Amino acid sequence: MLRAGFIKRLSSGVYTWMPLGLKILRKVEKVVREEMNRIGALEMLMPSVQPSELWQESGRWEFYGKELLRIKDRHERDFCYGPTHEEVVVDAVRRDIKSYKQLPLSVFQIQTKFRDEVRPRFGVMRSREFIMKDAYSFHDSYESLAKTYDDMYGAYCKIFTRLGLKFRPVAADTGSIGGTGSHEFQVLADSGEDIIAYSDESSYAANIELAESKPEKVSRDIAKMSLTKVATPNEKTCFEVAQMLNIDLKHTVKSLVFESVDGSPVLLLIRGDHELNEIKAGKLKELKQPLSFSKLEDIQASFNCSPGFIGPVGFNGVIIADRDVNLMSDFICGANQDGYHLTGVNFGKDCKEPDLVMDLRNVVEGDYTPDGNSQIKLCRGIEVGHVFQLRTKYSIPMNLSYLDQNGKSQFMEMGCYGIGVTRIIGASIEQNNDEKGIVFPVAMAPFEVVLIPVNLAKSELVKNSIERLYSTLLADNIDVLLDDRNERIGSLLADSELLGIPYRIVVGEKSLAENKVEFYNRKTGETQLIDINQISELVKNQISNEKK
RNA sequence: CGGGGCGUAGCGCAGUCUGGUUAGCGCACUUGAUUUGGGAUCAAGGGGUCGUGAGUUCGAAUCCCACCGCCCCGACCA
Known part of the structure; x- marks a missing residue:
């Protein structure tokens, strides 16, 4: 993106959107806006600077942590630069909406957010300042919330489809936004930071933060071995111990010590070949x-x-033991003595039974989905959208209520729905590029067509023809770029490919002799000679075909 | 927050170890000429608080100290 001149870095995780980049941004916004309008969400715009009082009310002033950029005004009053807008929207709605007759209500905005990420990276994919479409819905019942949630879910699918992304909705953790139900929309890409557990055979898909598998066994095998201490002078990890004893990593247990609320240690047990899931823990x-x-x-x-x-x-x-550990017998673990491990360990006999058994680990490829019907696969994804059922998470602390039919005060049910507008662009480029550069879908490309003259300076014929063609295309409402820079033809062609403009028309004396121009499709790489009088029609058809 | 690296022309870098005339190179830029269907060639030219500050020295881009900024890795999975 930097190379194509779409964005410029101003500071860590902070980017300027240059004219071409902004054109792309506006196209993405347009699609988002259209689909939001279609499901009846109303657009508004909230301030990016927010007073701390609201965040105190919701309890997130303390909870949100360092990602919240806090600032002070000249009177030393606390403010923050908004990372999200639940507080502000609740405040706006609670002043206005008093009756069940005014519900349900959906609003959205497309606006700049700031999250002070520990480590911004991958350019616009994880930046600190970014543009997000955030929508919020308000309801007098869970059923109403569920319906809007479904509408949003559908609108999101439409948006990402229209933008030509290969994506997958997955069940997700609710993170710092909070609430009950939640789905993420993940664009599939190897460079993604999230891991998705999914199944080819069923519709199961979940973020690894949340994904659960069906336990392999239903009960513990009978203990056959007795407790034995073995010397493992240099073997600290389960992997090293298993290797030394020449046994399967599956028979080892690793012990992780965490601080409890009162400061005493708590032991978490995970099978040697598994990883702790910190979200679950x-x-x-x-x-x-x-x-x-x-x-x-x-x-x-x-x-x-x-x-x-x-x-x-x-x-x-x-x-606290992971479910799989609880069902192990004759396992291997540390001996609580430097240089030694124990084999043939069994719960109840050699150590006490776990106080608590639960799912603590990340699923791994080959696990079974919770219904047990299909196997789990893992892939990487970029989160571009997230929908939450907030329920009353904010309505209660912030006293967002309405009067129901009986004149009684009730808390509203809430939903919230976000799309990372700037991230979508990064994700799309990640998914659609080749050695020449970007391959944009029509809906997102900075221009739909680029016109390239051959030898513009020298040829009156080319000059006149291309200018006439340019006007025709403009008149036909085609988003066309006439590249009249005084560069060599090679640079013009190479740039048009780098920028990912889907269609290109080259106008030169050679083909004009037959009254034709060259039409090139960036995606397929095909070139055809087309009559200059038919080209506009052809382009129009191509574009509406791709947009469908 | 911990570790590593970088900071010299608009951009990318060399020079720093071993202090010493006028701080270089490529790209970009300006002017002119020739070129023009896949990223031109030649000629001439402009452009520098060497990240900031303090210090050592006759002399500092170079050595010492502090600070600032940025990039990468890690943040406890035993």
Whole structure:
């Protein structure tokens, strides 16, 4: 994008949108706006600078953390640059909407947000300042919310389809926005930062943060082995221990120590070949939030050994086991003594039963979907949209209420729905490019057609023909660019390909001799000679075909 | 927050280790000429607080210290 001159970096994670980039941005906005209008959402515009009082009300002034850019005005009053607008929209709506007769209501805006990311990267994909379409809906019942949620879901599918993206809606965690139900719209791309668990055989799809699998077994096998201590002087990880003992990683258990609310250590047990899912662990009320691993000294103090040799045997604190670990028998774990591990360990016999058993791990490829009918595959994705059922998460603390038919005050049900407008552009380029540059779909391209003259300066014929053609195309409402820069033909052609303009018309004396021009399709790479009088019609048809 | 790297012309870099005349190179830019169906060639020219500040020195882009900015990796999975 930088190379094509769409954006310029001003500061870490902050970009200027140059004229061509802005044209793309506006096209994306147009599609989003049209689909929002179609489902009856009303456009509004909220301020980007927001007073801290509202955020105190919702409780997010403390909760949101460092991503919230906080600023002070000249009177030393606290403000923030809006990372999202639940607080503001609730405030606007609660002043106006008093009766069930005014519900449901959906509003949206397309506006700049700021999130002070720890580490912005991938240009516009994870920037600190970005443009987002955020919509909010208000209801007098869950049924009404569910209906709007479905409408939004449908509108999102339409938007991403119209923009030519290969995407997948997936079940998702609600993160810092909060609420009950939620789907993400993920654009499939290897460079994506999210991992999606999905199945080819069923409609199952979920973000790995949330994805659950069906446990492999239903009950624990009978213990056959007895507890044995083995020396593992240099083997700290499960992988190293398994390798040394020449056994499957599946028979090892790794022990992770976390701080609990009162500061005492809590032991989490995960099978050696699995990974802890921090989102799932983060929901454990036994653990201190945000999640923090115990410090080295604390581990030394409570286990009398260094990390790498920890295990549940002899530990009296809280033990939380992953479902799969709970069903293991004769497993291998640390001996709580430096340089030793234990084999043939069994719950109930060698150590106490876990205090709590739950799903704590990331799903892996080959796991079964929760219904057990199909196998899970993993792929990477870029989150471009997210819809939430907020329910009363904000209405209650911020006292957003209406009078129902009986004149009684009730809290509103809320939904919120976001699309990363700027991120969509990055994601699209990620998905549609080749060695020559970008291949934009018509709906997003900065121009639909580019006109390139051969030897404009020298040839009156070319000059007259191309200018006439340019006017014709404009008159036909085609978004056309006449590239009349005094560059060599090679640069003009190469640039048009780099920019990803879907169609190109080359006008030169050679073909004009037969009254024809060259028509080139960026996506297919096909070139054909077309009569100059028919070209406008052809372009119009091509464009409306692609837009469908 | 931890680790690493970078900061020299509009952009990309060399020079820094080993201090020493006038700080170079490529691209871009300006002027002129020749060129013009796939990123031209020749000639002439302009452009620098060497990130900032303080220090060592006869002398600092170069050595020392502090600060600022940016990029990359990591942030505890034992």
